[in-house]
Amino acid sequence: MSDLDFTLAEDAFGQLQLTLGDGSTHGGVVPVRAFPIAAPDEGVSLVGHDGHELVWVPRLSALDASRKAIIEAELAQREFMPVIERIVSVSSFVTPSQWTVATNRGETTFTLKAEDDIRRISTTTLLIADSHGVHYLIQDLAALDRNSKKLLDRFL
Template sequence: MRSNQTSEQTQEQPAMQTPDFNLSRNSFGKLVLTLADGLSHDGVVPVRAFPISAPDGGVGMMSTDGRELAWIPSLDGLPAPIRELIEAELAAREFMPEIRKIVGVSTYATPSVWTVQTDRGQTDLVLRGEEDIRRLVGNTLLISDSHGIHYLIRDLMALDKPSRKIMDRFL
């Protein structure tokens, strides 16, 4: 009978992982990570291991001096309050509009002003040089503008033909 109880207990265990830390916000709105030993760290920042190629993968909780304090293999198994705090912080930190269409460019020499349609609306960006367009995995591109904002082209081949033609002149 004891083995039956054990197998029933095993089947009833929730899929939720219990983190070995607690997370909250201080009065300034910064994240505070309290580890299992009771040590608190103010101003921690969640950082995805691979924000573009594996956005649902692991997240490191980093101290203000860049040390990893905790590793989270997946946000899915966290309790809702902790997961929501981390997701809100990541959303603010990872502002990266996705380019859907290139409406036009001011010149084919750099620097040039690009008018682009993104998933957040139409905007203008200043491309300082061709080196600000980086190929990532496959047909994925990352474009950095003069203000340090990163724009993502998830699949170059998914752009319309005029947009691809403009990109060909810069790649």
């Protein structure tokens, strides 16, 4: 469905409620990005509690400010993906190893279980999964400092 005739509001329980242009309402709606890393503004699906798509939004920028803000707030709650700005230290060059990193959300330490948990998304972008399933993003390898690149190269 690609019709952008809908309204969004939070219900009394803080869940997203969708009202379509035909007047039908759906509670427990969840926004899901089609391409959260490569194209975060493109392709957002509003999915009902049963897992079926109710509305397809081709571009978030096509929405008015209030609907866009509601969807972005919901996505921010669901998509916790800190961006690694610097690798402070690595306990060992053999996995599992403890990594201490500086992210856009502060410094943290996590366990890298295996080198396979570092995935190349593009030539400049990496996605690192820790032992608890939290994903960390390196948006631009070239932007990392020399020491961070040196530590990371040992795992790539």
